[in-house]
Amino acid sequence: METGWWSNYSNIGVHHCTWPGVRCSATGIVIEIDLSGHGLNGSITPQIGALSELKCLNLSSNNLRGVLPSSLGNLTQLAVLDVSYNEIYSIPLEIEKMENLVLLNLTRNLIVHMPSAIGLLTNLTHLIMTSNPLQSIIPPHIWNLKKLMTLHLGNCQLHGSIPPNIGKLKSLVNLHLSRNMLVGPIPSSINNLTNLASLVLNDNQLKGSIPQEIGRLTNLITLELSSNMLVGPIPSSVNHLTNLASLVLYGNQLNGSIPQEIGRLTNLITLELSSNMLVGPIPSSVNNLTNLASLDLYGNQLNGFIPQEIGRLTNLVTLDLSSNMLLGPIPSSLSQLKNLSSLYLSSNKISGPLPPTLGKLSRLESFSLYTNKINGSIPLEIRNLKRLTYLDLGANNLSGEIPSFLGLLPSLSSLYLDSNLFEGFIPLDIGKLKNLTVLYLSYNKLTGSIPSSLLHLPNLMDLTIASNHLEGPIPHEIESLNALKYLNLSDNKLSGPIPSQIGNLSNLRSLILANNNLSGRIPLQISGLSLYELDLSHNIISGDIPSQLNSTNIDLSHNHLQGLIPFRFWRITQFSLIDLSSNKLTGMIPELPFYPTRINLSFNSLRGQIPYGLLNFPPETFIGNKDLCGSVQGFRPCPSSPNVNRERNSKVVKHNLPIVILVPNLLFFVSTFVLVIFILFRRYRAKALKSDPSPTKNGDLFCIWNFDGKIAFEDIIKATEDFDIKYCIGTGGYGSVYRAILPSGKVVALKKLHQLEAEQPAYDTSFRNEIKFLTEIRHKNIVKLHGFCLHNRCMFLIYEYMENGSLFYALSIDEEAVELDWTKRVNIVKGVAHALSYMHHDCTPPIVHRDISSNNI
Secondary structure (H helix, E strand, O other): OOOOOOOOOOOOOOOOOOOOOOOOOOOOOEEEEEOOOOOEEEOHHHHHHOOOOOOEOOOOOOOOEOOOHHHHOOOOOOOOOOOOEEEEOOOHHHHHHHHOOOOEEEOOOOOOOOHHHHHHOOOOOOOOOOOOOOOOOOOHHHHHHHOEEEEEOOOOOOOOOOOHHHHHHOOOOOEEEEOOOEOOOOOOOHHHOOOOOOOOOOOEEOOOOOOHHHHHHOOOOEEEEOOOEEEEEEHHHHHHOOOOOOOOOOEEEEOOOOHHHHHOOOOOOOOOOOOOEEEEEEOHHHHHHHOOEEEEEOOOEEEEOOOOHHOOOOOOOOEEEEOOOOOOOOOHHHHOOOOOOOEEEEOOOOOEOOOOHHHOOOOEEEEEEEOEEEOOOOOOOOOOOOOOEEEEEOOOEEEEEEOHHHOOOOOOOOEEOOOOEEEOOOOOOHHHHHOOOOOOOOOOOOOOOHHHHHHHHOOOOOEOOOOOOOOOOOOHEEEEEEOOOOOOOOOOOOEEEOOOHHHHHOOOOEEOOOOOEEEEOHHHHHHOOOOEEEEEOOOOOEEOOOOOOOEEEEEOOOOEEOOOOOOOEOOOOHHHHHHHOOEEEEEOOOOOOOOEEEEEEEOOOOEOOOOHHHOOOHHHOOOOEEEEEEEOOOOOOOOOOOOHHHOOOOOOOOOOOOOOOOOOOOOOOOOOHHHHHHHHHOOHHHHHHHHOOOOOOOOEEEEOOOOOOOOHHHHHHHHHHOOOHHHHEOOOOOEEEEEEOOOOOEEEEEEEOOOOOOOOOOOHHHHHHHHHHHHOOOOOOOOOEEEEEEEOOEEEOOOOOOOOOOOOHHHHHHHHHHOOOOOHHHHHHHHHHHHHHHHHHHHOOOOOOOOOHHHHH
16 A cells, blocks of 8 residues: 555555455465556555565566665565566665575666676576666676576676676576677587577677587577677588577678588578678578578578579578579579568579569568569569569669559559669559559650659659650649659650649658759749759759758759859758859859858859858869959959959969869869860861961960960960970870960960871861860860960960879879779769760760770879
């Protein structure tokens, strides 16, 4: 009554032996209290110690707090104490008096210290303290508990090693030390625990190999050593563990092959060896494990064919062979696995067609073949997989049309058919998949328009149809996709305006419509979306930028946008991206509260001072805006700067030299177009070398369209001392490259061409027109050609000087090659791809480079 746990009964005359959770002896003495899950609050009252005959006390799964009362020491007859799933934080020393205690369960509390008094409970057989913040080594007084059969100290933040003394607990049946920070090897003394049925040491930092002597633990049913740092092979002695039902070794660094002896473990239900470094074929003996329900070999280096005999494992529910190097066809015997629910074969080298017999797997729910070499069409029998919820056939060589019968899979929620060779229209029947949440059809050859049936899928969250040949407008009905979070229609041929109805997709987080032919203005309604990514680049969108775009990353580059840059972008952080390059924006760059680390304003018509917050950005951020000024390399000082007079007195007024670097420290002075220009020069003969009759300082033509005025030929001769060899920094098949400092202080690279064979006068005018066309090319990944010189003594081209050399140079020096990590290399590949795409698709007429090499990057 003092506890208040039976307040509804204590005053109504009901005998205490009939109260809920109370059991009494024949003489009316309370011997058991079980109030688990009764919503008890507060602390355990000390009066509990008055129940001296109590044998079992279960107060688990309540909201009890504080310390266990010291009066519990009076319960000398207590055999079971279970206060798990509460908020107890301390155990009293008086617990040592509970000499008859057999089971102590303190799971999921807040206990930070295990008192040595527990080591005096010599009759204790079950000590369960999982999920308490002990933050210590394994308490040494545990080794005194010789009768201990169960020791659960998982998720207790234990550190240090597993001591050899563990071998003293020879009565142990269950040893669970998982999810701690234990280090060192598995002690060999653990093999003395011959009564062990369950050994669970997963999610620690254990090292070394699995002891060969583990084969002595012949009573083991569960062996779980996953997510450690174990090395070496799987010991062949596991074949002695014939009672084993679960062998879980994933997430280590085990090597060697899967031992043939594993086929003797015929009681195995679960075999998980994933995420190791196992090699060789799948042993044929695996097919003897006919009780297997789960076979997981994901993420190894297994090779060879999938054994045809795998069809004998008829109890399999999950089969995961993905991320290996398996070859050959999908065995037709898989159709015998009638209980199979999940089949994962992705990221291998499996080839051949999809077997029609897969249609017999009537219980299949998840099927992935992503990144293989499957060819042919999708067989009709796939329509029989009515339970299928996840289908991933992406990144294969599947061809033909996307079959309409996929619309007959009523449970399908995720469909990935991307990166194949599918042609034709998107089938209308896909719109019947009302449970569909993810649809990936990108990187195929699909044509036609976006079918309206796709726009009535109420649960669709991710729609990605990028990199196809879709045409026509984006349908207004897209607003019906209320659950949509990710929309990617990039790299198609979509045209017309962006429908304002997209602004009604309140859950949208990513909108990618880049590389289409979309026109019109950016709808104001998009400003109402809270986006992470907005990419409308490489279209023909015009008009102003809406004043309150609400996106973390914004790419509006390569459009026809006009007007001012908005004074505020919502959701922009220092980790954001803003790319407004290659538009027709005017006015000044606004002062923002802070600027993202990635910003590109190049190739617009911006003017005025570069804001102070942007002065640390590289020059390519602003290149192509000739009226900008500020303390950025390549730009003139603003009028308020004391350097302005000195600038005005220069022989040549310095304007911005448009040059953008693919990756810092990699680009050289040779532009991507150098060899194209050289090939053109081969057409012209000696008369093309004659100077232009138009008057210049010395009667020579030296045109640089991005400079004001003209520079005398003699200035170049003087700067190079008539092309002295000491200024030469490289020689190629078409000429030599020189470094020159102009009178203005600007450093340039001069490509002096070898004597040409062509001498036909008609080529002179054509050559000049071609050169002028190339100088007008503007792209962030292409080095700008500034001009050329036609002189009766020599002919040369002029480029910005890139002092850090070419990609070939960087890769040829060990120190620089190491610094050039894979992230930077991927960025280089992307930059080259964008440049080539621009040359092929955005230039009129198109330009073909014909000589991409590391020397030209």
